[in-house]
Amino acid sequence: MAFTNEQLERYSRHIILKEIGPKGQKKLMQARVLIIGAGGLGAPAALYLAAAGVGTIGIADADVVDLSNLQRQVIHSTADIGRPKVESARDSMLAINPEIDVHTYYEYITSENISGIIRDYDFILDGTDNFPAKFLINDACVLEEKPFSHAGIIRFEGQLMTYVPGEGPCYRCVFKEPPPKDLVPTCREAGVIGAVAGVIGCLQAMEAVKYITGAGDLLTGRLLTYDALKMQFRTIRLPRDSHCAVCSGERTIHAPFDYELPSCDLKNR
Amino acid sequence: MKIIVAGAEKEYADGLSVEDLIEAEKVETPQYVTVTVNDSFLPNTERTSRILQDGDVVEFLYFMGGGAADR
Amino acid sequence: MAEYRITDTVDITDVVCPVTFVKAKVALEELEEGEILSVHMNDGEPVQNVPRSIKEEGHRVLKLIHNEDGTFDLIVQKA
Numbered sequence A: 001m002a003f004t005n006e007q008l009e010r011y012s013r014h015i016i017l018k019e020i021g022p023k024g025q026k027k028l029m030q031a032r033v034l035i036i037g038a039g040g041l042g043a044p045a046a047l048y049l050a051a052a053g054v055g056t057i058g059i060a061d062a063d064v065v066d067l068s069n070l071q072r073q074v075i076h077s078t079a080d081i082g083r084p085k086v087e088s089a090r091d092s093m094l095a096i097n098p099e100i101d102v103h104t105y106y107e108y109i110t111s112e113n114i115s116g117i118i119r120d121y122d123f124i125l126d127g128t129d130n131f132p133a134k135f136l137i138n139d140a141c142v143l144e145e146k147p148f149s150h151a152g153i154i155r156f157e158g159q160l161m162t163y164v165p166g167e168g169p170c171y172r173c174v175f176k177e178p179p180p181k182d183l184v185p186t187c188r189e190a191g192v193i194g195a196v197a198g199v200i201g202c203l204q205a206m207e208a209v210k211y212i213t214g215a216g217d218l219l220t221g222r223l224l225t226y227d228a229l230k231m232q233f234r235t236i237r238l239p240r241d242s243h244c245a246v247c248s249g250e251r252t253i254h255a256p257f258d259y260e261l262p263s264c265d266l267k268n269r
Numbered sequence B: 001m002k003i004i005v006a007g008a009e010k011e012y013a014d015g016l017s018v019e020d021l022i023e024a025e026k027v028e029t030p031q032y033v034t035v036t037v038n039d040s041f042l043p044n045t046e047r048t049s050r051i052l053q054d055g056d057v058v059e060f061l062y063f064m065g066g067g068a069a070d071r
Numbered sequence C: 001m002a003e004y005r006i007t008d009t010v011d012i013t014d015v016v017c018p019v020t021f022v023k024a025k026v027a028l029e030e031l032e033e034g035e036i037l038s039v040h041m042n043d044g045e046p047v048q049n050v051p052r053s054i055k056e057e058g059h060r061v062l063k064l065i066h067n068e069d070g071t072f073d074l075i076v077q078k079a
Helices: A005-010 A021-030 A042-052 A085-096 A114-118 A131-143 A194-213 A263-267 B018-024 C019-029 C045-056
Strands: A032-036 A056-060 A101-105 A123-126 A148-154 A157-163 A222-227 A232-237 B002-005 B008-011 B034-037 B040-042 B057-061 C008-011 C036-041 C060-066 C072-077
Touching: A005 C019, A021 A194, A021 C019, A032 A042, A042 A056, A042 A085, A042 A194, A056 A085, A085 A101, A114 A131, A123 A131, A123 A194, A131 A148, A131 A157, A148 A194, A157 A194, A194 A222, B018 B034, B018 B057, C008 C019, C019 C036, C019 C045, C019 C072, C036 C045, C045 C060, C045 C072
Parallel strands: A032 A056, A032 A123, A056 A101, A123 A148, B002 B057, C008 C036
Antiparallel strands: A148 A157, A157 A222, A222 A232, B002 B008, B034 B040, B034 B057, C036 C072, C060 C072
16 A cells, blocks of 8 residues: 555654554554544544544444533534434544545444444553443453553543553552442533643543554553642552453353443433 | 652541542542552542552543433 | 665655655655665755754665756665
C-alpha cells in the first residue's frame, strides 16, 4: 500500500515522527478501534482517532444527543440534539477524515452482543459512565483477549489504565465488584468539567495509537490519575490480583454477564 | 513515623492502622475504595489489623464512572 | 559510468513543504540499508530543506545534481 500525495500531506506530522513514521501510519490506517460510549470520553477520543487515520472506527451508544451533553461531548453539535449519538459522531468523524470507515452500533452493549462486536476490533476504548458496563467491557475483553483502555471522570478528576492480555492487571483486579447504585457519585449527580473529559478521552486515544504503532510504554500495571484542581498527574503502580475472578488462573467468570441495571438510569434515558 | 499517602509524605503516630488512616484522611465511601500498601492490594478485611510502618506507601483507588450512559 | 547505482527514484516536484521531505522519507523507508534513492525536486525551498532534513535523519547525501531545467536530483544513500 503506497501513500497518495494527499495522505502524505494529511499525515505528514505523524510520518515525520521517528516513533510513528510511514510504517506506523500504515498500521494506523489498517487498525480497527471500537469506542464504547459516544459521550464525554468517547467524543474527543473518536475525533482524534479519526483525524489520526485509524482505518476502521466502531462506535457504540444507544443514546440520543441531549442539550446537557454539549458542555463536554464535543463530537456533537447543537443541531444534533435528538439524533442518535452514533450518527452524529460518525458525521463528525467523516467530516474530519472521509478516508476512514465508521461502523455504528445504535444499541446497548450487553453480555449478549459484546463478544461478537469486540471480536472485530484490535483495541477497545471504554468510554461508558456506569460500572455495570465497565465490568462487562473488562470481562469481555479479558475473555476475548482484547486490549482495552479503561477511563473514568468525575468533577475535576480523571483516571485511566490500559489492559493488555497477558500483561498487567485488569479492571477487576483493582475493583472486585461494581459498587451499589448511588453509593458512588456519578457525573450526573456530582458534575464534571468538560475539559477533564477531553484530557482523559485524548489520553485514551493516545493509548490506542501507541498500542497500534508500538510506540512507547503503555499504561499497563499502572493507574494514571489526574487532578485538575491541583493540576497533578500521578501514576500508581497496580499489582495483578492472583485470585482475580476473570483474569487469573482461578477464573470463576467464564462468560460475560450483566449486572442489574439501576432503575434510575433507565428512567433518565 | 513518616508514611507516603497518595504521593504526599505525612507524619503519623506509630501504631496507626489502615482503618485509622482512612478515617484521618477522610476517604470518601471507604468501603468502595481499593487500598494498596507498598504496591500490594490490601483486602478490606485486613484494614484494622494492618498496622502501618515508617516508610509505607499507601494509595487509595477510587471508582470513577464518567463518559457516556451507554446502557 | 556512475559511481553509484540508483535503486529507486522519487519525484517530489508535485508536493510542497513539509510533504516534500515526508515523501522522500517514505521512499527511503522502502529501501534497504546502503541502497540509493534519487530525489527529484524543485529549486528553492525543497533544495534548501530536504537535503538537510535527510542528513539529520542520518542518511548520506552523495550528490546534488543541478539539471538544465532548473530542477535538482538529490542522490541519497540510506543509512
